[in-house]
Amino acid sequence: MVNPVPTLTTPTPLWQRVDTGDATVAVAERAALGTGARVAVWPPESLGGALAAVDGVLGALDRQASRFRQDSEISAIHRRGGGLFLLSDGLAEAIGVALEAARWTQGLTDPTVGQALISLGYDRDFAAIDPARREPAGSPAPAPGWEQVRLDGPLLRLPANIRLDLGATAKGLGADRAVRAAMAANRGAGGALVSLGGDMAVAGQPPRGGWPILVAGEPGLAGSSGIQPVRLSSGGVATSSTTCRQWRRAGRMLHHIVNPRTGLPAEGPWQMVSVAAATCADANAAATASIVAGAAAEEWLASTGLPARLATHDGQVRYVGGWPDADGLIGIPPDSHVYGRARPAGVR
Amino acid sequence: MSNWTAAALVAGTGAAAVALAHHAFPVSTPAASTASATGIGGAAVTSGAGGPQASHAVATTSGSGVVVTTQTKTVNGKVVVTQVRRPAPYRDY
Numbered sequence: 001m002v003n004p005v006p007t008l009t010t011p012t013p014l015w016q017r018v019d020t021g022d023a024t025v026a027v028a029e030r031a032a033l034g035t036g037a038r039v040a041v042w043p044p045e046s047l048g049g050a051l052a053a054v055d056g057v058l059g060a061l062d063r064q065a066s067r068f069r070q071d072s073e074i075s076a077i078h079r080r081g082g083g084l085f086l087l088s089d090g091l092a093e094a095i096g097v098a099l100e101a102a103r104w105t106q107g108l109t110d111p112t113v114g115q116a117l118i119s120l121g122y123d124r125d126f127a128a129i130d131p132a133r134r135e136p137a138g139s140p141a142p143a144p145g146w147e148q149v150r151l152d153g154p155l156l157r158l159p160a161n162i163r164l165d166l167g168a169t170a171k172g173l174g175a176d177r178a179v180r181a182a183m184a185a186n187r188g189a190g191g192a193l194v195s196l197g198g199d200m201a202v203a204g205q206p207p208r209g210g211w212p213i214l215v216a217g218e219p220g221l222a223g224s225s226g227i228q229p230v231r232l233s234s235g236g237v238a239t240s241s242t243t244c245r246q247w248r249r250a251g252r253m254l255h256h257i258v259n260p261r262t263g264l265p266a267e268g269p270w271q272m273v274s275v276a277a278a279t280c281a282d283a284n285a286a287a288t289a290s291i292v293a294g295a296a297a298e299e300w301l302a303s304t305g306l307p308a309r310l311a312t313h314d315g316q317v318r319y320v321g322g323w324p325d326a327d328g329l330i331g332i333p334p335d336s337h338v339y340g341r342a343r344p345a346g347v348r
Numbered sequence: 349m350s351n352w353t354a355a356a357l358v359a360g361t362g363a364a365a366v367a368l369a370h371h372a373f374p375v376s377t378p379a380a381s382t383a384s385a386t387g388i389g390g391a392a393v394t395s396g397a398g399g400p401q402a403s404h405a406v407a408t409t410s411g412s413g414v415v416v417t418t419q420t421k422t423v424n425g426k427v428v429v430t431q432v433r434r435p436a437p438y439r440d441y
Contacts, residue, residue, distance in 0.1 A: 024400035027407075040406035042399065191399060195407040207402035216410040229405060239409040274409055 011051030015039075025207065032058045033066075033174065035197030039182060042190045042207065050182035050192055057178040058196075064091040065166050067114065074164060078114075082160030092154045097338045098169045101285035102146035104337040108289035108300075110260035112143040114163030117258055143260035167256065169338065172238050172284025175201040179280075193232075201236035201280035210329045215239065215274050217311055228309070228317075230324055235332040236280025240287035241272035257291045268294025274309040275301070276323070278336045282306075285338055305333050 014030040018038070026044035028051055030037055037058060041050045066072045073091045087095070098111035119141040149164070150157040158164070166173075175194050179201040182192040191204035193211050202211050210231030217226050230237075242257060242265070259266045273290040277283040286306055290297035298320055301308045307323035307330050319325050421428055 020402075020406055021404040022400075022402045022406075025402050025406060038407050042402075193406060195409070198408055198410040200407055200409060205399045207399040209402075211407075212402055212405045214405045214408045214410075216408045237409045241410070272410075 009052055011048060012055050015051050033062055033171070033196060034068075035171075036195075037178075037197075038193075038195040038200075039178075040193040040211065041182065041186070046186040046190055046192075049185040053181035053185035054178045054194060057181045058174065060090055061094070061170070061174045061177065064088060065094045065170050067163075067165060074166075077156070077158065078163050082158050082162070085156045085158065087154045087156050089154065092151065092156070094166055094170060094173055095149070095156060095164065096151055097173050097281050098164070098166045099146055099149060099151060100338040101169050101281070101289075105285060105289035105300075107143075107146065107260055108292045109168035109285050110143045110146045111164045111166055111168070112146055112149065112162050113167075113258045113260050113263075114165040115161075116141040116143055116260070116263035117165055117167075117256070118163065119263065140263035142263040143258075145260075168288040169281050169285050171196045171199045172201070172236060172280035172282070175199050175236060175280040179203045199236070199238035199280050199284050200232070202232055202234060206233040209233075213237065215309060217272060217315075229327040231327070231329045232276065233329060235276060235278045236283045237274060237276045237330070238280055238283035238287045239272055239274040240284075240291045242266065242291060243271055257288060259292050266292045266294065268292075268297070269312050270294070270297060270310050271313045271315075272311045273297065274323075276307045276330045276332050278332060278334055279339060281338050282336050304337075307331065 012030070014032075015028040016030065018027040018029055020027050020040075023044070025040050025042045026047040027038065027040045028047060029039070037054065039047070039050055039054055041047050062069060062072065064073050067074055067078070069075060073088060077085050095111065098109075102110045119139060144159070144162050148159050148162060175196045178194040178196070179192050180203060182194060183203045186192075188204065191202065191206050191211075193200055193202045193213075200213065210233035212229060212231055215228040215230060215237075240257060257266045258264065268291065270291055273287045275283045275286040275290065277286060283306075286301065286304060286308070290301055290308065290310065293300050297310060298318065301310075301320050305321055307321040308319070309323045310318045310320070312318075322331050324330065
């Protein structure tokens with residue numbers, strides 16, 4: 001199963017330019033992977049090449065890892081019902097990152113939660129889920145455990161009872177890949193930021209003081225829990241929230257962040273958690289793990305040394321690891337926990 | 349956050365929207381602007397010299413659910429930057 005990444009020289013016509021008010025950077029956005037993708041670059045004239053490169057990465061990731069596409073590589077694996085598989089480099093990296101994230105978070109994230117999500121009703125493209133079905137969700141399906149999945153380079157051994165879901169790391173991985181591709185398309189000149197559904201990675205030289213970004217709570221939340229401006233000069237930032245991707249089953253509100261140990265939506269004090277890390281995949285995994293960790297999240301985050309911003313359901317905001325409490329640069333430790341052993345050289 | 353003003357308005361996005369207006373993000377760079385770090389791929393990057401000045405937010409991190417759009421207009425001779433939060437449709441892995 002080889003999914004070569006096509007080399008695109010011109011971007012798709014889906015992109016729309018965004019005027020941020022600064023002529024020094026060029027920004028464009030499009031729908032992608034069921035969410036929004038946004039690319040910011042400088043110098044502005046490098047935008048076309050960056051967008052074409054990002055298109056290639058997003059298309060490849062969707063074909064590799066989307067469990068909602070019948071023609072994706074991961075769907076083909078699931079249809080086989082377990083066994084030994086030779087993966088494309090891209091899917092091998094994606095699963096490898098998910099497994100490393102599970103090891104790092106001690107199972108707070110776990111790619112074997114696929115069946116748990118299906119049991120809860122998250123069994124199709126989110127936009128296609130009936131948000132108020134009357135029948136109850138299926139029985140809770142605790143994750144079988146990431147330790148049962150064996151990955152040796154491109155060889156995957158998957159037990160028959162396991163369905164993978166890479167939701168804790170896939171968007172972050174995609175942002176990491178896309179920003180690398182954007183920089184490569186412009187031969188390393190200038191700088192780039194790529195955001196996939198709010199999980200973002202930066203590379204190259206940032207604007208002075210860092211890329212200006214916003215941390216935003218749900219509409220209706222005001223004050224410090226509503227919107228915070230910060231700046232990012234390296235690595236990535238990701239946010240996980242329990243108030244998006246919600247649906248009902250028999251009157252019970254459910255959401256997409258599943259506690260692997262129970263197979264049920266994670267409960268706890270946090271409405272949203274934002275984490276910055278050396279890569280967006282690290283940040284993505286840490287943000288999801290923090291939601292699952294609940295009351296223990298601050299202690300776990302402190303042990304990682306990662307800057308984080310945690311907002312409670314009643315609007316209180318906590319900062320750990322040096323996350324600025326006002327507009328300021330986020331300082332990020334340089335080491336990644338989920339790459340290294342997981343990343344084959346040159347994979348996009 | 350000190351430069352945030354109290355102005356709030358509802359923009360016509362058709363979605364439930366809360367907007368906060370402020371003049372702009374600070375133009376001055378943070379004190380740590382010359383710090384260095386390691387970027388993706390291991391290349392050293394700095395947040396200081398060499399890059400352009402960017403005062404307005406280029407992206408939003410929001411748990412996938414919220415998109416903030418920025419609108420800039422001049423009111424009574426002052427530039428007012430408005431952020432409008434709106435929910436977005438999503439699918440996810």
